[in-house]
Amino acid sequence: MYKNLTKALCLSGMVLSLGSCSFFELENVTDPNFPDRTSFLDNPTKAQLDFLATGTFSDLRTNGANTAQGIVLAYQVPGVIGREIYVLSTSDPRYVTELLGIQTIDNANYLSNYFGAYSSTRRTARTLADAAANSPQISEEQRNGYLGFANTAEAYAMLVLSDLQYENGLRVDVSDPLNPGKIKPYPEVLAAIKEKLDLGASQLAQAGSTLPFPVPSGFVDFNTPATMAQFNRALAARTAIRSNNYQDALAAVQASFFSLTASPTAGPLFNYGGANPDVFNSLFQVPNAKGSTVVVAHPSFITDIRPGDTRRSKVRERDLRSTTGLSSSYEPAIYATNTSPIPVIKNEELILIAAEAYLNTNNKAKAVEAINVLATAYGVAPVSVADNDEKLLNEILYHRRYSLFYEGQRWVDLRRLNRLGDIDPETTQDGKKTSVLTQMPLPFAEVQWDVANP
Numbered sequence: 001m002y003k004n005l006t007k008a009l010c011l012s013g014m015v016l017s018l019g020s021c022s023f024f025e026l027e028n029v030t031d032p033n034f035p036d037r038t039s040f041l042d043n044p045t046k047a048q049l050d051f052l053a054t055g056t057f058s059d060l061r062t063n064g065a066n067t068a069q070g071i072v073l074a075y076q077v078p079g080v081i082g083r084e085i086y087v088l089s090t091s092d093p094r095y096v097t098e099l100l101g102i103q104t105i106d107n108a109n110y111l112s113n114y115f116g117a118y119s120s121t122r123r124t125a126r127t128l129a130d131a132a133a134n135s136p137q138i139s140e141e142q143r144n145g146y147l148g149f150a151n152t153a154e155a156y157a158m159l160v161l162s163d164l165q166y167e168n169g170l171r172v173d174v175s176d177p178l179n180p181g182k183i184k185p186y187p188e189v190l191a192a193i194k195e196k197l198d199l200g201a202s203q204l205a206q207a208g209s210t211l212p213f214p215v216p217s218g219f220v221d222f223n224t225p226a227t228m229a230q231f232n233r234a235l236a237a238r239t240a241i242r243s244n245n246y247q248d249a250l251a252a253v254q255a256s257f258f259s260l261t262a263s264p265t266a267g268p269l270f271n272y273g274g275a276n277p278d279v280f281n282s283l284f285q286v287p288n289a290k291g292s293t294v295v296v297a298h299p300s301f302i303t304d305i306r307p308g309d310t311r312r313s314k315v316r317e318r319d320l321r322s323t324t325g326l327s328s329s330y331e332p333a334i335y336a337t338n339t340s341p342i343p344v345i346k347n348e349e350l351i352l353i354a355a356e357a358y359l360n361t362n363n364k365a366k367a368v369e370a371i372n373v374l375a376t377a378y379g380v381a382p383v384s385v386a387d388n389d390e391k392l393l394n395e396i397l398y399h400r401r402y403s404l405f406y407e408g409q410r411w412v413d414l415r416r417l418n419r420l421g422d423i424d425p426e427t428t429q430d431g432k433k434t435s436v437l438t439q440m441p442l443p444f445a446e447v448q449w450d451v452a453n454p
Contacts (some may be wrong), residue, residue: 041127041130041131041134042134043134043135043136043137044131044132044134044135044137045135045137046135046137046138046142046212048131049128049131049132049135049138049146049212049213050212050213050214052124052127052128052131053128053146053149053213053214054213054214054216055124055128056121056124056125056128056149056150056153057153057215057216057219059120059121059124059125060121060153060156060157060270060344061218061270061271061272061342062279062282070113070114070117070118070120071117071270071282071283071342072282072283073110073111073113073114073117074114074117074118074160074164074408075283075406075407075408076095076295077099077111077114077164077408077440078163078164078408078409078410078411078412079406079408079410079411080095080099080100081099081100081411081436081437082409082410082411082412082414082423083298083300083410083423083436084297084298084301084401084405084406084410084411085295085296085297085298085332085406086295086296086298086326086328087099087293087294087295088293088294088295088296088321088322088323088326088328089292089293089294089323090292090293090323091292091293092293093323093324094106094109094111095293096323096324096326096428097324097432098111099111099437100326100426100434100435101425101434101435101436101437102428102432102433102434102435105437105440105441107441107442107443107444107447108443108444111440112440112441112443112444114160114161114164115161115164115165115443115446116443116445118157118160118161119157119161121153121154121156121157122154122157122158122174123174123177124153125150125151125153125154125157126150126154126174126175128146128149128150128153129146129147129150129151129154131146132146132147132150133147138212140206141206141207141208141212142207142208142212144203144204144206144207144208144225145203145204145207145208145210145211145212145213145225146212146213147200147203148200148201148202148203148204148207148225148228148229148232149200149204149211149213149228150200151196151197151199151200151203152196152197152200152201152204152228152231152232152235154196155193155196155197155200155232155235155239156235156344158170158189158192158193158196159193159235159238159239159242160408162186162189162190162193162242163242163408163412164439164440165186165439165440165442166186166415166438166439166440167185167186167438167439168183168186168439168440168441168442169183169184169185169186169188169189170183170184170189171183171184171446172184172188172189172192180449182450183442183446183450187243190239190242190243193239194236194239194240194248197232197233197235197236197239198236200232201229201232201233201236201255204225204226204228204229204232205225205229207225208225209224209225209226210224210225211223211224211225211228216271217269217271218268218269218270218271218341218344219231219268219269221257221266221268222257222268227257229255230255230256230257231256231257231268231344231345233252233253233255233256234252234253234256234257234258234267234345234349234350235345236248236252236255236256237249237252237253237256237258237350237353238345238349238353239252240252241353241356241357241416242412242416243416244360244416244417246356246357246360246361247357247361249353249354249356249357250354250357250358250361253350253353253354253357254354256350257347257350258347258350258351258354259347260351260369260370260373262347263347264346264347264348264351264373264374264377264403265343265346265347265348266346266347267343267344267345267346267347267349268343268344268345269341269342269343269344270341270342270343270344271341272338272339272340272341272342273339274338274339280338280339281335281337281338281339281340281341281342283334283335283342283406284335284337284338284340285331285332285335287316287318287331287333288318288319288331289318289331294321294331295331295332296318296321296327296328296330296331296332297315297328297330297331297332298328299327299328299329299330300424301314301315301330301405302315302330304401305402306380306381306398308379308380309378309379309380309402310378310379311378311402311403311405313333314332314333314334314402314405314406315330315331315332315333316330316331316333317329317330318330318331324428324429324430324432325427325428325429325430325432326426326428326429332405332406334405334406343407346403346404348374348377348399348403348404349400349403349404349409351370351373351374352370352371352374352396352399352400352403354366354370355367355370355371355392355396356393356396358370359389359392359393359396364385364389364392365385367392367396368383368384368385368387368392371383371392371395371396371399374399374403375395375399378399378402378403380398380399383395393417397413397414397417397419400413401413415438420436420438421436423436
């Protein structure tokens with residue numbers, strides 16, 4: 001799939017300023033090998049649309065040229081704030097001092113680079129949608145296939161950004177990069193993501209039985225309009241749970257690839273090939289790494305996990321690593337190699353969304369059934385309908401913590417349920433107290449855009 005990655009990027013991200021730090025920072029492109037956006041929006045061929053679709057998949061998993069600062073920060077930033085991991089660095093203490101709330105985050109530094117990376121994904125997906133809408137060289141079913149995927153991909157990128165930005169909001173209308181809409185508040189952002197996902201689902205429903213573009217191996221089970229729509233509905237369920245909208249979450253889950261009998265880890269994957277022109281899984285870390293910056297598991301992963309829970313295998317022992325008075329003797333062991341795939345969204349997340357939705361729509365028996373699927377799978381004591389709602393919710397959060405470890409979910413879960421107080425702040429060896437952030441700051445470029453364009 002990715003052996004033609006260079007061409008795909010040429011027709012997608014590279015022509016759209018992948019290295020920028022904001023959606024609206026555009027560069028003048030003069031290299032004839034990288035034509036500007038308008039050159040393939042006017043009467044694009046199907047081959048060009050396929051390259052754009054491939055580029056969109058690539059941008060989703062690597063976030064363009066910013067591989068080490070896109071998907072990595074999207075997992076590490078909420079992982080540190082949610083006390084799933086520490087990123088310990090002898091050369092750059094900001095992973096500790098800023099993300100653990102000891103100092104104010106500098107909104108112009110690298111910790112905001114996820115914003116430009118996922119904004120690049122939005123631009124690539126928008127370009128695919130605009131090109132497909134303009135092309136007279138494809139059938140209406142094919143057009144709906146491209147449009148449905150493009151809207152699904154853009155919604156995914158928006159959801160990642162909104163998880164990190166939270167009440168700072170996000171720009172929803174970015175159809176004209178030189179005249180974008182104003183930043184909208186968080187509830188309107190979630191509504192816009194839902195609208196985009198719903199539009200994508202309706203387009204996929206009109207896309208016939210075959211997607212018009214190739215999909216990477218990680219999406220092999222989602223290679224038709226119907227199964228791509230199930231992926232879309234899984235993202236809709238995740239979106240609905242962000243605002244604790246349990247009716248919408250339940251409806252979306254039931255239209256997704258959710259299953260109580262399938263493997264808990266089933267779902268689409270970001271796959272990696274390693275050698276150029278493909279890339280490595282940049283979340284992989286060599287066991288017992290000795291570099292200046294390493295990721296370690298938060299000590300509470302081990303102290304809070306229950307005896308017999310087989311998800312303990314998600315971490316391994318390592319030499320004690322410490323900085324600024326914080327330390328851990330464990331590190332994540334999720335990825336076996338540097339080409340291991342990264343899950344996009346898993347069946348067990350959908351099972352737990354369903355459990356929480358059932359619990360909050362007066363169907364305790366179904367909630368218990370869903371919880372116990374994972375209890376059985378991972379060697380944890382089951383729950384029963386005799387348990388009160390508080391205990392069942394705590395059980396759901398326990399399973400979400402360990403099933404979705406280091407996937408950017410725990411911080412969001414505790415925040416949406418007003419339970420950030422469940423995280424105990426640390427005190428460093430030199431007496432500095434940490435705190436739990438509620439959101440990342442607006443990137444400097446976004447702030448300055450609105451200053452220059454009131």
